[in-house]
């Protein structure tokens with residue numbers, strides 16, 4: 145109470161945190177908890193499948209895909225910085241690059257799944273590995289998809305010249321989400337392709 | 342718009358005079374599209390009361406069935422559906438909506454702002470939760486599915502694996518349960534995001550975190566718990582859906598899956614859920630007790646610290662619901678100790694409320710009566726909780742009526758009493774009318790007697806060995822008299838609730854006018870009219886202490902002098 149009392153704001157300096165980032169951080173906290181449960185399930189079931197195929201037999205480490213997704217975090221950072229500085233062409237360019245990298249990642253996941261399902265015969269119903277693998281990677285891919293919808297929306301507005309530097313704070317709220325999707329991939333990648341293999 | 346819409350005298354006079362069905366439609370349209378926190382709060386509360394009625398009817402059916410040994414009031418199948426629906430309804434579609442409704446209604450008023458941080462998200466959260474509840478009840482007609490088996494879900498409110506698998510639960514009843522609860526969870530997460538953002542970002546000038554009403558603090562911690570605890574349930578429900586629809590094996594023991602992990606995932610949600618429900622109730626008590634004791638809350642910073650402490654500890658006690666599955670002894674020890682540790686901050690709170698009452702000028706208005714009932718019953722609930730936290734004791738009484746008695750003491754004796762108190766306290770603010778005193782007293786007495794008849798004796802019949810969720814029982818085990826007493830208590834409770842329901846409706850039309858501030862309160866919601874205008878405050882207030890209205894009413898002796 146004593147510390148709270150000493151921070152009585154004078155006149156016009158009352159500045160509580162902005163609601164956008166706070167709301168997004170709360171959403172990220174909830175999403176993290178969901179991912180933690182799926183990760184725990186994955187780790188708990190490592191090596192418990194009663195039948196093949198095993199991760200070592202069928203999984204290939206998607207290094208290029210990972211590089212694409214992680215570098216999209218850098219490009220989106222550059223994009224929003226350009227927006228803040230009102231360099232609209234650079235913003236659009238970097239934003240499009242982010243979109244392209246994200247799409248590449250999703251397509252890569254699609255190709256990986258196609259390979260696993262049609263050539264290796266691994267589906268979600270095959271064994272516990274299939275169950276946990278598709279649900280965890282799929283949950284992440286779903287978040288990438290949602291992110292791509294957001295990226296595309298902003299892109300369309302940008303192409304119609306409706307995105308202005310004043311809106312950079314709102315765009316940054318979305319950027320937080322995209323960073324989160326990338327960070328989660330690091331956890332998923334480590335669990336599935338390094339620990340679980 | 343036609344040219345007649347010019348501001349001509351008769352045009353103005355005719356425009357607002359919608360008649361009959363047109364006016365009803367207009368009002369309905371107004372409520373459906375609203376993003377106003379007060380309307381949404383009232384709709385949340387209305388939704389909760391509607392499902393409270395349904396859950397209550399289910400409880401009565403359970404109690405009639407158990408009235409006599411070897412009785413056949415309903416079939417075993419119907420009995421299973423009744424206790425499943427009763428539990429699911431009361432937790433997800435009664436307690437949560439009512440508590441969220443009070444929060445959505447009160448928090449913007451109490452922190453001196455005009456709406457929640459995300460009004461549209463607020464509306465979304467309400468409608469998705471309502472849809473979840475309706476979907477759950479649609480199972481009564483839609484649950485037969487392809488196999489003609491089942492209708493309402495009958496897997497109990499925690500739906501243990503592998504009972505929920507396709508093999509043991511054909512038809513769609515379990516799917517209605519899963520999806521209904523999943524949707525309500527999405528709504529809860531959305532509301533929690535909204536609560537946190539509102540409380541952190543929209544406080545009126547001068548209201549630092551240390552000067553918020555305690556209710557806002559409790560809802561802030563509750564929102565954090567929702568984010569941390571409802572999400573695991575969401576994840577587990579997604580897994581269950583994958584199991585049931587795509588043939589995944591998360592909880593399929595035939596394929597190496599684990600039934601125990603469902604229990605872990607469920608109770609990681611299930612225990613904090615109790616605190617998600619009790620923290621708002623603590624908030625109500627912390628607002629009402631000081632006002633009716635005419636003293637500021639005793640130990641505000643300690644209350645906040647205890648709340649945050651409860652929030653953290655409650656995330657690490659879940660396996661006390663699972664002592665009988667056979668854990669390692671160090672696991673047992675950990676969960677015994679953590680479950681006992683949580684009694685410490687909870688005890689601190691009880692002492693703080695008592696400390697507030699101590700030496701105060703107590704007014705036993707209806708809200709205060711329910712507060713005192715809460716204090717007394719919640720204490721006992723906590724003590725039986727500590728008993729159940731001791732693993733060897735738990736092994737004896739697990740899944741017995743002792744456990745039912747314990748958690749109904751928490752949820753009815755604690756949470757529901759606090760909710761009733763909140764109704765009597767804030768109803769005047771919401772409607773502008775006081776609830777009838779005599780009818781309220783009758784409600785309190787009937788419900789208090791009924792509560793103790795029902796739930797006190799559940800402990801006894803539990804110690805005598807009666808397991809929960811049994812359809813019927815043999816005579817001669819010494820359970821007959823207790824079950825009659827318990828069921829009679831349920832009838833008393835139903836009568837009390839009837840008084841309450843009549844009071845809610847009658848006082849809306851006939852109650853005495855409340856005015857702005859019927860209780861001589863201290864928080865900002867009493868500074869505006871009852872009911873408040875759409876914009877809440879004509880001018881956003883500025884506060885200097887945790888009791889801004891005290892400061893306003895007593896300029897010679899304001900709180901902020903002593904900060």
Ligand SMILES: [Cu+2]
Pocket residue numbers: 611612615658659661662
């Ligand atoms: Cu518990």
